[in-house]
Each structure stands twice: as C-alpha cells, then as structure tokens.
Amino acid sequence: MAKSNNAIAGAVERTLAEVTASIENNIFAEEMTHKPGMLQGLDPRAKILMFLALLLAISLSRSLPVLLGLYIFSLLLAWLSQVPLGFFIKRVWLFMPFFTGIIAIPALFSFITPGNPLLVLWSNPLLVITDRGVMTAAFLLLRVGASVSMGILLVLTTPWNALLKALSVLRVPKVFILTLGMTYRYIYLLLHTANDMFLARKSRIVGRMDSAGERRWIAASMGGLLSRSFDLSNDVYLAMLSRGYRGEARVAHTFAFTTRDWLWTAVALAVAVVAIYLGR
Amino acid sequence: MTGMQRETLFEIEQVVFSYDQKNLALNGVSLEIFAGERLAILGSNGSGKSTLLKLMDGLYFAQQGEIRYRGTRLTSELLNQENFAFGFRRAVSLVFQDSDVQLFSPSVWDEVAFAPLQLDLAPAEVEARVAEALGGLNITTLRDRAPHRLSGGEKKKVAIASVLSLRPEIWLLDEPTAGLDPRSQSWLIDFIQERWRQGNTIVTATHDLDVLDDIADRVIVFNEMHRVEAMGTVAEILSDEELLVRCNLAHRHRHYHFDDVVHEHHHLHQGEHQHTHLE
Structure with a gap:
C-alpha cells in the first residue's frame, strides 16, 4: 500500500515537471520558426489564409483518398519548411489515441455504427466491428489528423507574436487576441510557479507523504495557485492601465505581401478548391 | 533651489486606502512631490510604499483624503476622460516591482510599443520611439525575443524601456533594485541619475539603504503603521539610527x-x- 502511495506521489511530481518541460520545449521554444524554410519565409497573413482554406477543404471532404491527399500535402509543406517529418508525424499522432480515439473507437462497433460485420469480438452480448464503423473511425481519425497537422504546421513555422498580429490584421477581435497572447505568456509563468511549489515542498519533507496527504496538498496548492493567478491578473491589468490601455489594445505590424506570398496562397487555394470538388 | 520654489507635482493630503476594508495600506499619508526632485519613499515590506505609487499613478484612488496632480484631484472619473488621461499617462509612468507583471506582450518590440500605441501616436512615431528606447538601453538585440524568456536584469531593462518609450516626465519606480545582480543594479542607478539630470522627477519606493544616496536627495520614511514617520535629506535620515530601527529599516x-x-x-x-x- 505504502509502495503504491509512493508511486502515485512520485507520478504526480514527475507529471507536473514533465508537463512544464514539455510545454516549455515544444510550445515556447520557437526554434523552427527561425529556420530558412518555405513557410517561415511567408507573410503570416498569407499562411493564415492558406491554412484556413486547407482546413475548410478537410472539413468539407467526404472522400478518404482526398483526406489522405490533403494530409500528404501537409507533409510536403512540412518537408519544404525544414520541419523534421518524424517529429512532425509523432507530434500529431502521439496524442490522437487519447483524444480522437476516445470518440473513434466506439464508432467501430455495431451498437454505434450498424453495418456488415468484419470482426466478431464477443458473441453474447454481441460485440462486432462493422465495415461502416471502420470507415467512420478512419474518416474521423484522418480528418482530425489532417486538421491538427495543418494547425501544428502553422504554429511551428510562425512566431507566436507574428501569428497574433496576423490574426488582428485579419480582423479577429483584439480582445480575443490579447487574451490569447496573455494566456500563452502567463501559463508559462504559472507552470513555473507550480513547479517551484512542488520543489519547495520537496525540500521540506523527508520521504513521501501518503496519498491522502498528497491529495490534500495538491488541492491546497491548486487553491493557492488560483489565488496567485487572480492577483497576477489584477496586477497585469493595472500595468496595462498604467501604460494607457483603454479597453481595446492597439497593435502595430510591419507585414508586407510579396509575390511569393500571393503565389503560395494561390497554390493552397487551388489545392483546397480541387479537394472540395473531388471530395464531394 | 529648494523644493518649495519648484512646481508642486503631487499634493497628497491625509490619504487613507485599504484593499479589503479591514487592513489599512495607507493611514493618513500626507506629502508633496516637486518637479525635478529625486525622492525616495523608504519603508519596510508592507508599509504602503507600493500602494502609494499606484495611487499616484491613478490606478487606485484615495478612499479618504485626496491626491492632487498639478492641482487637479485624481479621481476615477477624471482618469476616464480621454483628454486628461492622455496627458497624465504620457507624463507619469510606473515601473512595477515585478517585471513579469509589466511584461505581458508577445515580444520585446511589442512591449515597448504598447504604451505609445495605446496613446494613439502615429505608427512612424511609435517605430522611432521604440528604436530610441531599445537603443538607449542597449537592448536592440532583444527586440524579437519573448519577454518571459529573458533574464531578470534584461526583464527590468525591457520594463523600463516599455515606459521610456512614452518619454515620461515623472518616474515612479517600485523597488527597482530588488532581485537585480550588482551589474544590473549599477546600471539602473546610472539610468536613474541620467533621467534626473535630464530634468525628470524620480520617485523611488525602496527599503534598500545601500542605494539611497545614489537615487535620492529627499527621503520620506513610512512606519509600519502605514503613516509617514519622517522626512529629510538622505544624510539626515541615515544618521537617525533610532528612526531606522523603529521603522524596521535597520535592526540590532x-x-x-x-x-x-x-x-x-x-x-x-x-x-x-x-x-x-x-x-
């Protein structure tokens, strides 16, 4: 029992540390945005238009080969942009079973998607994987996989600040952009605070707490962190007011559309139109 | 030239303020601040220094008593009037103690451009001011970096640049040397002296006696009851050891x-x- 409690406590600490490190390395490190790749060289507004068109095509397509084609197109864009394909594929598909899989797996079975039986897993009660179930699950996984690939590619090849500015230029409400930007920035800070709280506790205890103690401590820490985040949000608001914020943040940009931007936007639009046509 | 002959920027009269209606953060504080002076507000942690700076910056308002800026009483209604707010925000700037609070934009450039943009300066003017502020603090190389990825000293420089781009006349600095390494502290003191030589008014909240002589000519001492305990020159205040012990600024x-x-x-x-x- 004590061993299992220790294992749970250790897992909580490791998980938080790993989540922090993972977010820091994968989201906040913008190494790939500075590579001399194809997408990195484009105006962020062009990229947003390109990916919106491609996402629309993915959403509207009802053909597996077309979806597969669009996914392969995302791999081509990644390759042209010097994004390592192994890293890119893993990043998209590693989390797919946890999120989309939860929805896709039940769709395989006859009680959700009736159809011709492909595989009988259980005879009483009857649990059968159907042909239509497999098609539905494959559609779902491929559609989500292709969409996530496009989204991740945009984020990997565009600095966060440029992306936010491009959104504001494209008339996305500024309050939304400001909130998004600050959330991104302060999640980083709060994660570090949470990690520090774990380390501070670790430095003051010998051995490990039992799991009930761990749960109490985690609940108290979450409360503390929430309280800190309220204080932080209040202070940030004051800092904004102090520098002239009046409810609507103004932003400046120095973007310029070049022939290359127009060309790639046209290519993406053409691919999207053809995909929508073929995938009707 | 004495303080009394200069323009009075702030008149603070019997100001009372509480965050929670139970514990007072300021308890009948009165003082005056004059144009072009270097004033230190000295007090221990929690004595009300930071709160006073926030009231002077028009972020909070006196619950009793009043604060007048160039003869005009600061109220939330007044700060909501664009004509007044534009002039006030351009003239008075607060550098927060915690740089992480002040740096909320996605890049250093955006951070430094934030205030000029909010105050409706023309894009070319914003560009020029950002370049000037970054160049002036020798941090042009940081312009595309994310503020949260910077070191403590760099963050402080960016926080100062984010205010410098407004070219304020009055600087309110909340514990500016806290948490800085010796080189950054030394740089900051030089910066404060340079702003003062250029005619700016510098009000610094601190409990750091070590830097007092470099950043102030006049000192206001807060006690732990959130009141003004004493005023005087740096030499007068530092020579009064009983006062410093009483206000928890020195110990035995x-x-x-x-x-x-x-x-x-x-x-x-x-x-x-x-x-x-x-x-």
Whole structure:
C-alpha cells in the first residue's frame, strides 16, 4: 500500500515537471520558426489564409483518398519548411489515441455504427466491428489528423507574436487576441510557479507523504495557485492601465505581401478548391 | 533651489486606502512631490510604499483624503476622460516591482510599443520611439525575443524601456533594485541619475539603504503603521539610527567575541555597516 502511495506521489511530481518541460520545449521554444524554410519565409497573413482554406477543404471532404491527399500535402509543406517529418508525424499522432480515439473507437462497433460485420469480438452480448464503423473511425481519425497537422504546421513555422498580429490584421477581435497572447505568456509563468511549489515542498519533507496527504496538498496548492493567478491578473491589468490601455489594445505590424506570398496562397487555394470538388 | 520654489507635482493630503476594508495600506499619508526632485519613499515590506505609487499613478484612488496632480484631484472619473488621461499617462509612468507583471506582450518590440500605441501616436512615431528606447538601453538585440524568456536584469531593462518609450516626465519606480545582480543594479542607478539630470522627477519606493544616496536627495520614511514617520535629506535620515530601527529599516544584532564579550550593534544594511557599540 505504502509502495503504491509512493508511486502515485512520485507520478504526480514527475507529471507536473514533465508537463512544464514539455510545454516549455515544444510550445515556447520557437526554434523552427527561425529556420530558412518555405513557410517561415511567408507573410503570416498569407499562411493564415492558406491554412484556413486547407482546413475548410478537410472539413468539407467526404472522400478518404482526398483526406489522405490533403494530409500528404501537409507533409510536403512540412518537408519544404525544414520541419523534421518524424517529429512532425509523432507530434500529431502521439496524442490522437487519447483524444480522437476516445470518440473513434466506439464508432467501430455495431451498437454505434450498424453495418456488415468484419470482426466478431464477443458473441453474447454481441460485440462486432462493422465495415461502416471502420470507415467512420478512419474518416474521423484522418480528418482530425489532417486538421491538427495543418494547425501544428502553422504554429511551428510562425512566431507566436507574428501569428497574433496576423490574426488582428485579419480582423479577429483584439480582445480575443490579447487574451490569447496573455494566456500563452502567463501559463508559462504559472507552470513555473507550480513547479517551484512542488520543489519547495520537496525540500521540506523527508520521504513521501501518503496519498491522502498528497491529495490534500495538491488541492491546497491548486487553491493557492488560483489565488496567485487572480492577483497576477489584477496586477497585469493595472500595468496595462498604467501604460494607457483603454479597453481595446492597439497593435502595430510591419507585414508586407510579396509575390511569393500571393503565389503560395494561390497554390493552397487551388489545392483546397480541387479537394472540395473531388471530395464531394 | 529648494523644493518649495519648484512646481508642486503631487499634493497628497491625509490619504487613507485599504484593499479589503479591514487592513489599512495607507493611514493618513500626507506629502508633496516637486518637479525635478529625486525622492525616495523608504519603508519596510508592507508599509504602503507600493500602494502609494499606484495611487499616484491613478490606478487606485484615495478612499479618504485626496491626491492632487498639478492641482487637479485624481479621481476615477477624471482618469476616464480621454483628454486628461492622455496627458497624465504620457507624463507619469510606473515601473512595477515585478517585471513579469509589466511584461505581458508577445515580444520585446511589442512591449515597448504598447504604451505609445495605446496613446494613439502615429505608427512612424511609435517605430522611432521604440528604436530610441531599445537603443538607449542597449537592448536592440532583444527586440524579437519573448519577454518571459529573458533574464531578470534584461526583464527590468525591457520594463523600463516599455515606459521610456512614452518619454515620461515623472518616474515612479517600485523597488527597482530588488532581485537585480550588482551589474544590473549599477546600471539602473546610472539610468536613474541620467533621467534626473535630464530634468525628470524620480520617485523611488525602496527599503534598500545601500542605494539611497545614489537615487535620492529627499527621503520620506513610512512606519509600519502605514503613516509617514519622517522626512529629510538622505544624510539626515541615515544618521537617525533610532528612526531606522523603529521603522524596521535597520535592526540590532549581537556579536559574540572570543573573550565572551557580547556586543550589540545597529545593523543598517548599507555597504559599510555602521557598527557602533551601544553602551
């Protein structure tokens, strides 16, 4: 029992540390945005238009080969942009079973998607994987996989600040952009605070707490962190007011559309139109 | 030139303020601040220094008493009037103690451009001011970096640049040297002196006696009851050890010597500790 409690406590600490490190390395490190790749060289507004068109095509397509084609197109864009394909594929598909899989797996079975039986897993009660179930699950996984690939590619090849500015230029409400930007920035800070709280506790205890103690401590820490985040949000608001914020943040940009931007936007639009046509 | 002959920027009269209606953060504080002076607000942690700066910056408002800026009483209604707010926000700037609070934009450039943009300066003017502020603080190379990825000293420089781009006349600095390494501290002191030489008014909240001589000519001392305990020149305040001990800015400690003799000293936390043996 004590061993299992220790294992749970250790897992909580490791998980938080790993989540922090993972977010820091994968989201906040913008190494790939500075590579001399194809997408990195484009105006962020062009990229947003390109990916919106491609996402629309993915959403509207009802053909597996077309979806597969669009996914392969995302791999081509990644390759042209010097994004390592192994890293890119893993990043998209590693989390797919946890999120989309939860929805896709039940769709395989006859009680959700009736159809011709492909595989009988259980005879009483009857649990059968159907042909239509497999098609539905494959559609779902491929559609989500292709969409996530496009989204991740945009984020990997565009600095966060440029992306936010491009959104504001494209008339996305500024309050939304400001909130998004600050959330991104302060999640980083709060994660570090949470990690520090774990380390501070670790430095003051010998051995490990039992799991009930761990749960109490985690609940108290979450409360503390929430309280800190309220204080932080209040202070940030004051800092904004102090520098002239009046409810609507103004932003400046120095973007310029070049022939290359127009060309790639046209290519993406053409691919999207053809995909929508073929995938009707 | 004495303070009384200069323009009075802030008149603070019997100001009372509480965050929670139970505990007072300011308890009947009165003082005046004059144009072109270097004033230090000295007090221990929680004595109300930071709160006073926020009231002077028009972020909070006096619950009793009043604060007048160039003769006009600061109220939330007044700060909501664009004509007044534009002039006030351009003239008065607060550098927060915690740089992480102040740096909320996605890049250093955006951070420094934030205030000029909010105050409707023309894009070319914004660009010029950002370049000037970054160049002036020698941080042009940081312009595309994310503020949260910077070191403590760099963050402080960016926080200052984010205010410098407004070219304010009045600087309110909240514990500016806290948490900085010696080189960054030294740079910051030089910066404060340079702003003052250029005619800016510098109001610094601090409990750091070590830097007092470099950043202030006049000192207001807050006690732990959130009131003004004393005012005077730096020399006058630093020479009054009883005052500093009473306001929790210095403390007594004991040395045990080899010959079993115990000496008690005032410890002022200055560069050169004044170890005066008490009788």
